[in-house]
Amino acid sequence: MAKKDDIIISIQNVSKEFDDVLVVDDFNLYIKKGEFVTFLGPSGCGKTTTLRMIAGFEMPTSGKILLNGEDITNLPPYKRPVNTVFQRYALFPHLDVYENVAFGLKLKKIKATVTDKKGNVKEIERKLTREEIDEKVRKALRIVDLEELEWRDISTLSGGQQQRIAIARAIVNEPEILLLDEPLGALDLKMRKEMQLELKEMHRKLGITFIYVTHDQEEALTMSDTIVIMKDGMIQQIGTPEDIYNEPENAFVADFIGESNIYEGTMVGDKKIRFLNHVFDCVDEFPIHEKVDVVLRPEDIKLAPVNQGMVNGKLTSKVFKGVHYEYVMMVGRSEVVIQDTRNLDINCEASISVVPFDIHIMKKEFVSNMYDAYIDKNNKVVISEEPFECDVTQLIPGTVLDEDGYLVDKDGKRYDLTDADVKVEVGLKDIEIADDEEEGNITGEIVSIIYKGDHYQVIVRTEEDEDFVVDTEYTWNELDRVSVKIAKEKIKMTLKQEAKNYVKD
Amino acid sequence: MVKKIFAKSYVALILCLMYAPIFVLIAFSFTTSTLIGDWSGFSLELYTSLFKNKEIMEALKNTVLIALSSAVVSTILGTLGAIGIFYCKKKVRRTFEFIGQIPILNPEIVTALSLTILFVFLGIKFNFITLMIGHIILTIPFVVLSITPKLKQMDSNVYEAALDLGAKPSTALRKVVIPEIIPGILSGFILAVTLSLDDYIITAFTRNNSFQTISTYVYGVTAKKGALPPTLRALTTIIFIVTLVLLILLNLKGKKKEVRR
Numbered sequence: 001m002a003k004k005d006d007i008i009i010s011i012q013n014v015s016k017e018f019d020d021v022l023v024v025d026d027f028n029l030y031i032k033k034g035e036f037v038t039f040l041g042p043s044g045c046g047k048t049t050t051l052r053m054i055a056g057f058e059m060p061t062s063g064k065i066l067l068n069g070e071d072i073t074n075l076p077p078y079k080r081p082v083n084t085v086f087q088r089y090a091l092f093p094h095l096d097v098y099e100n101v102a103f104g105l106k107l108k109k110i111k112a113t114v115t116d117k118k119g120n121v122k123e124i125e126r127k128l129t130r131e132e133i134d135e136k137v138r139k140a141l142r143i144v145d146l147e148e149l150e151w152r153d154i155s156t157l158s159g160g161q162q163q164r165i166a167i168a169r170a171i172v173n174e175p176e177i178l179l180l181d182e183p184l185g186a187l188d189l190k191m192r193k194e195m196q197l198e199l200k201e202m203h204r205k206l207g208i209t210f211i212y213v214t215h216d217q218e219e220a221l222t223m224s225d226t227i228v229i230m231k232d233g234m235i236q237q238i239g240t241p242e243d244i245y246n247e248p249e250n251a252f253v254a255d256f257i258g259e260s261n262i263y264e265g266t267m268v269g270d271k272k273i274r275f276l277n278h279v280f281d282c283v284d285e286f287p288i289h290e291k292v293d294v295v296l297r298p299e300d301i302k303l304a305p306v307n308q309g310m311v312n313g314k315l316t317s318k319v320f321k322g323v324h325y326e327y328v329m330m331v332g333r334s335e336v337v338i339q340d341t342r343n344l345d346i347n348c349e350a351s352i353s354v355v356p357f358d359i360h361i362m363k364k365e366f367v368s369n370m371y372d373a374y375i376d377k378n379n380k381v382v383i384s385e386e387p388f389e390c391d392v393t394q395l396i397p398g399t400v401l402d403e404d405g406y407l408v409d410k411d412g413k414r415y416d417l418t419d420a421d422v423k424v425e426v427g428l429k430d431i432e433i434a435d436d437e438e439e440g441n442i443t444g445e446i447v448s449i450i451y452k453g454d455h456y457q458v459i460v461r462t463e464e465d466e467d468f469v470v471d472t473e474y475t476w477n478e479l480d481r482v483s484v485k486i487a488k489e490k491i492k493m494t495l496k497q498e499a500k501n502y503v504k505d
Numbered sequence: 506m507v508k509k510i511f512a513k514s515y516v517a518l519i520l521c522l523m524y525a526p527i528f529v530l531i532a533f534s535f536t537t538s539t540l541i542g543d544w545s546g547f548s549l550e551l552y553t554s555l556f557k558n559k560e561i562m563e564a565l566k567n568t569v570l571i572a573l574s575s576a577v578v579s580t581i582l583g584t585l586g587a588i589g590i591f592y593c594k595k596k597v598r599r600t601f602e603f604i605g606q607i608p609i610l611n612p613e614i615v616t617a618l619s620l621t622i623l624f625v626f627l628g629i630k631f632n633f634i635t636l637m638i639g640h641i642i643l644t645i646p647f648v649v650l651s652i653t654p655k656l657k658q659m660d661s662n663v664y665e666a667a668l669d670l671g672a673k674p675s676t677a678l679r680k681v682v683i684p685e686i687i688p689g690i691l692s693g694f695i696l697a698v699t700l701s702l703d704d705y706i707i708t709a710f711t712r713n714n715s716f717q718t719i720s721t722y723v724y725g726v727t728a729k730k731g732a733l734p735p736t737l738r739a740l741t742t743i744i745f746i747v748t749l750v751l752l753i754l755l756n757l758k759g760k761k762k763e764v765r766r
Contacts, residue, residue: 057665077668084669090662094684103680104670173670 007069008033008176008209009054014063016049016233021465023049025233027063031177031211031226036203038212040220041230042256047213050230051179054211055084067176083170084179088186089162091154097165098150101140104173105133140172143202160191167202177209184219196222217257221245229253245297250365251457254295255450261296261337263453265361273361276331276453278311280354284361293362293452298339300358303327309351318346334453366457366469369431371424373493375417379405381491383424384466386442390491392417396499406504416504421496428471430490433460433482440483444468446476460484527745534738551739558736564722565740568702571633571718575640576697582641583648583697584690588682590649591656602653608646616642617710624711631713639711640701647700648693655689656682695751702744719744 009031016024024046031037039047052058054065056077065073072080083104091100109125116122128136141147144164154162163183170178180199184192200223203210214220220227221241229236229244229252237249248254251262265275267286272279275294286292306312313331327338329352336352344350373383379401380387392407393399396415399407407415437443444462458476460468468484476482495502529541534552538545555561590601608616620642624635663685667677683690705720712721719740726734 055665055669057668077665078671078673082669084666086662086666088660088662090660090666092663092666092681092684094687103667103672107671107676169666169670 006032008035008067010066011050011054012064012066014050014053014060014065016046016053016058017061023233024053024060027233027235029228029235029238031209034207034209036200036210036212036223036225038214038220038224038227039230040214040217040227040256041236042215045230046233047215047230048181049233051084051181051211051213054177055082055179056080081176082179083173083175083177084181085163085166085170085183087182089166091162091165091169093154095154096150097141097146097152097154097157098137100154100165101137101169101172102133103169105136108173136172137168140168143171143205144168159186160195163187163195167199171202171206171208175208177211178206180210180212182214183212184214184216192219199223221257229256231256247360248295248362250362251293251295251450251452252365252448254293254360254362259298259337259339261298261301261335261453262450263294263296263334264364265292265294266290267292267361271356273359276311276334276336280310280359281356282359282361283356284359286361286363291364291367293364295360295362296336296354296358298326298337299324300354301336301338302353303329303338303340303342303344304351304353306349306351309353311353312349312351315344315346315348315350318344332454335451336453366428368428369424369426369467369469371426371466373422373424375420375422377405377418379417381422381424381493384442384462384464386462388441388486388491389488390493391488392493395420395422395493395495396502414504415499415502417502420502422493423496425492426468426486426490428457428469430486431468431470432485432487433458433468433470433472433476434485435480435482437481437483440485443481443483446478446480446482449476449478530738531742531745534742537735539735551736555736555739555743560717561719561722561736561740564717564719567716568718568720571636571640571708572698572701575637575644575701576694578637579641579644579648579697580690580694583645583693584652584683584686586645587649587652587656587686587689588678591653605646605649608642609650613643613704613706617707620707621710631711633713633716636708636712636716639707640704643704643707644697644700647696648690651693651696652686652689655686659685692755695755699748699751702748 007030011027011029014024014027015022027046027050029037039050041047049058053060056072056075056079059074063073064071067080067082092103095103105128108128110128111123112126113121113123137150138147141150144167146161146164146168149157149161149165154165157165163186166183183199184195187195196219199210203223212220212223221244224241226238227241227244228238231252237244237253239247244253244257248257248260254260254262263275265273267288267290268274268279269288271282271285273282273286273292273294274280302309311331313329313336315327315329317328319326321339324339324341325343327340327344327346329336329338329350331352338352371383373381375392375395376382376387378387379390379392381390381392382388393401395417396407396409399409399415402408402414407417409415432440434440442462444460444466446458447461447467448457448459450457452471455471455473456475458470458472460470460482462468462484470484533541533544535547535549536545537548537550590598590605593601617639620635620639624631629635659682663681664677667681668674672680703720705724708718708721709724712718717725723737723740726737
């Protein structure tokens with residue numbers, strides 16, 4: 001960790017709820033002076049809310065935000081030495097360019113010392129003079145390269161120009177931290193690339209801390225010193241762009257950043273891993289027999305003629321991408337995406353090889369689905385407010401169901417499990433999903449899909465905010481509404497309390 | 506072709522039915538004959554006698570006074586109300602927007618009667634203030650209604666941007682939100698003025714009986730004599746022209762804004 005006085009802002013255990021929905025969950029982060037930090041994640045991951053809490057537009061439900069060691073958690077935005085560049089610029093349309101940029105300066109009061117007639121030196125607060133404002137506005141407009149537009153109306157400017165004015169309006173106040181909320185989202189691709197480099201240059205020149213929010217992974221990699229990857233209000237990984245690309249912490253990060261092949265593998269020995277029906281040497285240490293996720297970046301895989309590499313397969317497709325060709329090779333039932341600059345024939349056998357350093361192994365995010373549930377009076381298990389058929393006899397070994405719905409053990413003791421709290425475990429492969437919303441027990445929306453070589457890992461989120469993680473061979477789309485079905489015998493349950501608490505007398 | 510001619514003449518007929526009476530009235534305000542249809546030569550006498558008629562002048566003064574003062578108050582209250590409602594949470598906002606629509610659809614006579622009953626119940630004597638309250642209640646929903654769309658059009662971040670740049674909430678409201686919605690405020694004000702100018706029902710129920718406005722005066726004379734005093738032709742012409750000017754002003758403002766976008 002950095003030295004204490006290097007830290008400009010520290011966010012400690014910050015959580016934010018909107019109408020009982022947890023949007024940011026126990027967020028912890030230290031940001032150093034002058035750092036360029038990017039919050040990266042898909043929409044709805046809580047990145048903008050976190051930024052708005054730093055700006056002061058939202059107050060955390062719990063936790064603290066410290067700026068230079070001082071608690072600013074409940075300070076209103078107009079008292080924070082922080083300025084924001086908004087997503088849709090939020091320029092003031094009734095003011096011209098100059099007035100927009102000068103807005104903050106005209107409200108600013110600075111400390112000054114004056115000598116009165118009697119020769120006493122006093123400290124007073126005064127507003128900036130017109131000359132001072134003029135000079136600062138010109139300087140800010142020069143930084144964003146728009147000096148000649150001073151007197152233009154906002155509505156006559158292009159999107160890119162408005163963007164620059166929004167930046168000038170923020171930096172003219174010399175904030176300690178500049179917050180940027182997807183500032184390039186509305187620009188076209190070419191303009192966006194230019195602005196990325198310009199912003200980076202601006203950051204270097206100004207030397208102030210930038211906190212940048214984006215869902216564009218390439219933008220984050222290009223610009224940041226540090227990237228904070230978020231999902232569902234939680235930080236997934238904090239690191240430099242290189243760290244995050246080369247050493248993703250989990251399958252979500254690997255899938256979100258860059259192109260990747262993700263497989264399920266098993267550790268079969270010391271630094272030996274089995275996936276794609278082959279045992280590879282690797283550099284990461286994991287306990288033997290542990291199931292893990294493996295990431296191979298397409299550019300790290302070398303193509304070779306058949307039998308000359310580690311694993312054989314059949315090349316099935318080729319797409320020209322400018323700098324390289326993108327090949328797909330089928331190894332058994334798994335797809336391998338490979339980038340290679342050579343133009344090779346497809347529909348023929350070939351082989352691939354990977355050096356141990358390029359095999360990145362991650363702890364599995366999900367091993368199985370775990371739920372807190374209870375048994376209802378019909379002996380069904382209620383998960384996320386919906387009843388599922390299950391075999392309750394597994395809860396108390398050696399019992400059978402009698403005709404009244406009570407469990408009876410061999411001594412004739414009867415148990416009434418109504419309202420009993422249970423822990424439920426369901427394997428990832430034991431859940432089925434269906435298009436037909438009537439077919440399954442509960443419906444939800446697909447919130448995430450990760451391809452793992454020969455199957456997809458899909459997360460279905462119900463209205464009650466419960467997740468069902470499902471391994472499936474079939475292709476689904478994000479935001480599809482589907483129903484979830486679990487076979488009776490696949491639901492594994494254990495009682496949370498001892499069985500004797502449920503004895504019926 | 507025939508179809509086109511038919512369509513055009515149909516529109517002309519409708520417009521004619523709508524506006525002919527007004528044009529007849531305007532035309533006959535420039536002649537002195539007591540009967541409409543009986544042209545006795547061009548004259549401005551009706552106008553001169555109109556301005557000499559003390560009763561009418563008093564009523565006109567009262568009408569303008571009540572229209573402007575009630576419009577100012579309801580514009581201020583309506584603006585603050587619209588902003589307040591806009592920044593409420595969704596549920597609260599919906600409720601307020603619904604409640605705000607009731608007086609617009611509610612028959613005026615109900616509002617007028619209930620106000621009268623309220624004032625009598627509270628033992629308040631009918632005076633200028635009760636009349637003003639009546640007119641404010643009549644016009645406020647329309648002011649809110651003409652400002653709300655402007656607030657919705659506004660970039661939702663501009664208020665936050667002002668706070669971010671160091672403006673206190675009151676400064677942000679004054680320097681950013683109000684200038685953004687000023688066209689809505691102006692049209693709300695003009696709407697309030699015109700509604701108040703020609704209102705009879707609420708005025709009749711909430712005024713002090715010695716206080717005459719143009720509408721109560723006209724109703725008064727027509728009720729007594731049955732026939733329309735000729736001077737009123739000049740008065741209605743003036744009112745029509747003033748309304749027309751206000752309407753044109755309102756439309757011009759809207760157009761300018763569109764051109765800029």
